[in-house]
Amino acid sequence: MILQGCKQLVRLDISQSFGFDDDDAEIIELASHIPAFKCEGSIIAPDWLDDDYIDHDDLVYDSSFFD
Secondary structure: OHHHHOOOOOEEEOOOOEOOOOOOHHHHHHOOOOOEEEOOOOEOOOOOOOOOOOOHHHHHHOHHHHO
16 A cells, blocks of 8 residues: 555645545544645545446456356
């Protein structure tokens, strides 16, 4: 993970990202050493993501997906 491995980062903007909320305490703590860190507007999943969306895990872990 970038936040754990790159201890000399001085700027990181991951605003409007998917996979975590912008108030996620763990992300904020991991990024606390970065002077210019932004994650505003980040969310777990976008509204347009629904049950019909092809999930990465379906393609990687479920070989029956292609049957």
